Amino acid sequence: MDSKPREKTTASKVRPRRLVIAACAAAMAVMTGLFVVSSGEPAADECHPRAKRDVKHPDCGVHNMMVVGRQAIYLSHLPMFDGEHRFQVILEATLAKGGQSVSKVYVDDRRVHPDVTMYTLAPRDVFVLSRVFGTDPPPRRSFGGTLFRGHLERGGVQLDRLTGVEVTITRVIYAQEIGDKAASVKSDTLDYILFGKGSELFLAHRIAQPPDFDQLVGVKIAGHTFTSEELGRGVSIKILDRGNTPDRRLLAKDKVAAQGHVTGAHMFLPLTVEVTTEFYFEEGELASLATFEPTALEKDAGF
Numbered sequence: 001m002d003s004k005p006r007e008k009t010t011a012s013k014v015r016p017r018r019l020v021i022a023a024c025a026a027a028m029a030v031m032t033g034l035f036v037v038s039s040g041e042p043a044a045d046e047c048h049p050r051a052k053r054d055v056k057h058p059d060c061g062v063h064n065m066m067v068v069g070r071q072a073i074y075l076s077h078l079p080m081f082d083g084e085h086r087f088q089v090i091l092e093a094t095l096a097k098g099g100q101s102v103s104k105v106y107v108d109d110r111r112v113h114p115d116v117t118m119y120t121l122a123p124r125d126v127f128v129l130s131r132v133f134g135t136d137p138p139p140r141r142s143f144g145g146t147l148f149r150g151h152l153e154r155g156g157v158q159l160d161r162l163t164g165v166e167v168t169i170t171r172v173i174y175a176q177e178i179g180d181k182a183a184s185v186k187s188d189t190l191d192y193i194l195f196g197k198g199s200e201l202f203l204a205h206r207i208a209q210p211p212d213f214d215q216l217v218g219v220k221i222a223g224h225t226f227t228s229e230e231l232g233r234g235v236s237i238k239i240l241d242r243g244n245t246p247d248r249r250l251l252a253k254d255k256v257a258a259q260g261h262v263t264g265a266h267m268f269l270p271l272t273v274e275v276t277t278e279f280y281f282e283e284g285e286l287a288s289l290a291t292f293e294p295t296a297l298e299k300d301a302g303f
Contacts, residue, residue, distance in 0.1 A: 063085065
């Protein structure tokens with residue numbers, strides 16, 4: 001786990017940051033008459049109205065994301081229950097700059113900084129997140145962005161060689177609206193989404209209704225070797241003997257019995273899950289009344 005202490009912030013410092021980034025980006029695009037593009041794909045007009053009569057979509061925003069993975073790169077949106085951030089979305093992606101892949105630059109940086117668990121991505125483009133996984137209109141498959149070593153909202157270091165990269169989405173692993181108005185039902189037991197490639201596997205806590213929490217952990221799994229086809233269909237992992245609360249979440253070095261299920265399969269798989277790393281944990285922003293001060297559990301975890 002990253003031994004560097006979390007930068008001390010206040011609600012007044014953190015809350016405006018997500019809002020100001022989106023507002024400034026949108027304002028700059030309108031003022032200059034330019035539209036943000038990535039890979040030749042113009043940003044949706046719904047976020048960059050060309051005329052006063054055009055209406056900006058209420059879900060336009062800059063959607064910051066966690067970054068994990070070495071064998072493949074995975075992005076996990078940093079969600080909230082309010083407004084345009086009310087989606088839990090996990091993507092597989094590639095990184096390029098000047099037409100050349102720079103995915104290895106990120107992988108190498110992680111290798112050189114093994115104690116840093118958190119890498120984050122700040123999209124350059126303002127867009128509606130649901131356009132990434134929706135089908136009408138056709139899904140958005142790319143956007144520009146910059147990677148940070150650490151949490152970009154809490155003192156992360158911008159990586160020069162990964163500034164202004166083109167992010168291309170190769171697969172949508174999971175996408176679900178969250179919150180009181182969403183159809184998602186909160187499980188009584190710990191519920192995770194499994195993703196990864198080969199022996200490199202991750203669990204993301206499934207977010208549903210407030211209060212809830214966001215978490216990404218690296219794991220080893222015994223009892224079944226999941227194929228790429230099974231992972232592509234979607235795999236859920238339940239920890240049946242633990243309540244679905246932040247204080248009962250999986251922690252590094254935990255080795256627990258679990259139940260796995262591949263979407264569409266009739267069988268439930270008895271598994272053993274061993275946690276290697278806690279990459280990310282956020283409780284306050286997903287509380288019933290969101291708080292941007294670090295909670296006691298976040299402080300204990302080093303986040």
